[in-house]
Amino acid sequence: xxxxxxxxxxxxxxxxxxxxxxxxxxxxxxxxxxxxxxxxxxxxxxxxxxxxxxxxxxxxxxxxxxxxxxxxxxxxxxxxxxxxxxxxxxxxxxxxxxxxxxxxxxxxxxxxxxxxxxxxxxxxxxxxxxxxxxxxxxxxxxxxxxxxxxxxxxxxxxxxxxxxxxxxxxxxxxxxxxxxxx
Amino acid sequence: xxxxxxxxxxxxxxxxxxxxxxxxxxxxxxxxxxxxxxxxxxxxxxxxxxxxxxxxxxxxxxxxxxxxxxxxxxxxxxxxxxxxxxxxxxxxxxxxxxxxxxxxxxxxxxxxxxxxxxxxxxxxxxxxxxxxxxxxxxxxxxxxxxxxxxxxxxxxxxxxxxxxxxxxxxxxxxxxxxxxxxxxxxxxxxxxxxxxxxxxxxxxxxxxxxxxxxxxxxxxxxxxxxxxxxxxxxxxxxxxxxxxxxxxxxxxxxxxxxxxxxxxxxxxxxxxxxxxxxxxxxxxxxxxxxxxxxxxxxxxxxxxxxxxxxxxxxxxxxxxxxxxxxxxxxxxxxxxxxxxxxxxxxxxxxxxxxxxxxxxxxxxxxxxxxxxxxxxxxxxxxxxxxxxxxxxxxx
Numbered sequence: 027x028x029x030x031x032x033x034x035x036x037x038x039x040x041x042x043x044x045x046x047x048x049x050x051x052x053x054x055x056x057x058x059x060x061x062x063x064x065x066x067x068x069x070x071x072x073x074x075x076x077x078x079x080x081x082x083x084x085x086x087x088x089x090x091x092x093x094x095x096x097x098x099x100x101x102x103x104x105x106x107x108x109x110x111x112x113x114x115x116x117x118x119x120x121x122x123x124x125x126x127x128x129x130x131x132x133x134x135x136x137x138x139x140x141x142x143x144x145x146x147x148x149x150x151x152x153x154x155x156x157x158x159x160x161x162x163x164x165x166x167x168x169x170x171x172x173x174x175x176x177x178x179x180x181x182x183x184x185x186x187x188x189x190x191x192x193x194x195x196x197x198x199x200x201x202x203x204x205x206x207x208x
Numbered sequence: 209x210x211x212x213x214x215x216x217x218x219x220x221x222x223x224x225x226x227x228x229x230x231x232x233x234x235x236x237x238x239x240x241x242x243x244x245x246x247x248x249x250x251x252x253x254x255x256x257x258x259x260x261x262x263x264x265x266x267x268x269x270x271x272x273x274x275x276x277x278x279x280x281x282x283x284x285x286x287x288x289x290x291x292x293x294x295x296x297x298x299x300x301x302x303x304x305x306x307x308x309x310x311x312x313x314x315x316x317x318x319x320x321x322x323x324x325x326x327x328x329x330x331x332x333x334x335x336x337x338x339x340x341x342x343x344x345x346x347x348x349x350x351x352x353x354x355x356x357x358x359x360x361x362x363x364x365x366x367x368x369x370x371x372x373x374x375x376x377x378x379x380x381x382x383x384x385x386x387x388x389x390x391x392x393x394x395x396x397x398x399x400x401x402x403x404x405x406x407x408x409x410x411x412x413x414x415x416x417x418x419x420x421x422x423x424x425x426x427x428x429x430x431x432x433x434x435x436x437x438x439x440x441x442x443x444x445x446x447x448x449x450x451x452x453x454x455x456x457x458x459x460x461x462x463x464x465x466x467x468x469x470x471x472x473x474x475x476x477x478x479x480x481x482x483x484x485x486x487x488x489x490x491x492x493x494x495x496x497x498x499x500x501x502x503x504x505x506x507x508x509x510x511x512x513x514x515x516x517x518x519x520x521x522x523x524x525x526x527x528x529x530x531x532x533x534x535x536x537x538x539x540x541x542x543x544x545x546x547x548x549x550x551x552x553x554x555x556x557x558x559x560x561x562x563x564x565x566x567x568x569x570x571x572x573x574x575x576x577x578x579x580x581x582x583x584x585x586x587x588x589x590x591x592x593x594x595x596x597x598x599x600x601x602x603x
Contacts, residue, residue: 081600126477134471 049200061086071184075174101151109143215439225574232567248311255300264423265290270380281596289579346390364589402546410469417462422535425528432525445519446600452518463505504534
């Protein structure tokens with residue numbers, strides 16, 4: 027098991043950082059403008075950092091639609107089908123019993139369980155998808171400026187661009203550009 | 209505080225709504241000549257439906273204040289104006305309660321009462337004077353509390369003596385208590401007592417769920433219409449998205465409550481409860497009930513899953529028209545289903561119900577838009593106004 031000491035020793039430090047440039051940005055408007063510029067320049071390797079979620083940023087970054095809703099829908103269908111069919115199988119063929127004078131196949135009583143398992147499977151699928159697609163546990167490899175966890179913003183651009191190019195692209199939007207090396 | 213131009217209801221639209229009111233009233237008059245029993249039931253449906261829409265106006269406004277919502281500030285004047293539908297509802301329900309009681313409620317007949325031991329036990333509650341007094345108390349308290357809420361909310365536009373959010377949410381809390389308790393009693397009185405031998409505790413919840421569904425439908429249609437004709441410029445797709453999410457959630461809520469009521473009735477199998485389903489699941493009513501469940505839940509639920517539709521006022525309004533129509537179908541199901549065994553012949557939704565639905569639309573559109581045109585269109589005096597306008601756009 028990972029101990030706190032391991033963590034402190036730097037087991038989860040950026041051992042394999044993706045190299046490039048980090049531009050420190052001072053406000054939200056500049057971050058959105060910068061993201062739009064980088065998107066329009068056709069750069070694929072870049073990411074934005076902010077201490078809070080920003081609406082519109084996903085559009086400014088040109089991100090495609092998230093897969094999470096579709097994965098949730100698959101989870102919902104799986105859960106619903108599983109609950110309804112397993113209860114039908116138990117009540118009709120595996121262990122038929124007469125309860126309250128109702129027929130073996132009494133669908134109204136299956137609805138609450140079907141509903142609950144649908145919700146449960148949807149929740150698991152959504153959580154799993156969010157962790158996987160959000161690259162939780164991997165994303166710390168991306169270097170960030172310390173202030174982005176409190177009051178700063180930053181944009182990371184991969185090293186297929188030279189520093190001069192980054193500077194001219196983000197003209198007037200950044201306060202500092204720092205290199206990220208191995 | 210900035211001054212915005214008041215909304216002008218286009219003359220064409222006013223004439224359109226007046227035309228619909230004409231259709232509704234003509235239907236009612238023709239109905240009373242051709243089939244009076246059905247017309248009385250139709251009038252109860254019309255009055256109850258209008259009552260739910262009017263109450264929704266107060267409900268949404270007070271929910272907005274109590275929860276400290278900021279996003280809904282821009283559209284608050286519309287929900288406040290929706291409250292005025294309650295006047296028309298009071299007129300129709302007043303006529304039904306005072307003149308139509310003998311046509312609708314079997315417990316109001318003394319000879320029925322005398323031969324029925326179950327009803328005799330309920331006579332302390334179900335009797336003519338008490339019934340009329342109760343309905344009067346409901347409406348008087350709703351009007352008193354609702355107009356007070358609106359008055360204080362409008363004071364925010366003034367330059368002096370502005371009420372704080374605390375005052376407004378205190379009034380809202382008062383309204384909410386009166387609204388919930390009296391809606392509960394009112395739906396028991398007006399609709400549940402059509403079948404006096406039957407009772408269930410889920411019933412008021414069901415009418416509340418229907419109220420919120422069709423209420424949000426009407427609110428969405430009205431805001432989209434006002435925006436189309438040059439008002440409510442500050443409303444963005446974000447606001448419609450949130451209204452759409454509410455609509456979506458309450459379509460689900462309606463189904464949840466409806467199914468709860470049905471499943472518990474089915475499971476417990478008590479004679480005084482099952483009569484409700486028994487009357488509504490066989491013959492013509494089987495098809496009608498299936499239509500209600502599919503139309504009020506499954507279709508809007510699947511359509512509203514899409515966020516694109518929720519963000520587009522025109523498309524969202526189209527879905528809302530359907531939900532508003534299904535809300536009326538739902539009230540018909542409740543009322544006609546209860547008295548079908550003696551008075552309602554043939555299919556439950558015929559020309560008379562369609563005419564009454566059009567009349568209801570006319571009354572809602574005319575009274576809300578004209579009440580809205582009289583006031584300052586957006587509450588710019590509200591301290592959260594700017595926050596509401598820029599909601600979700602910038603932080």
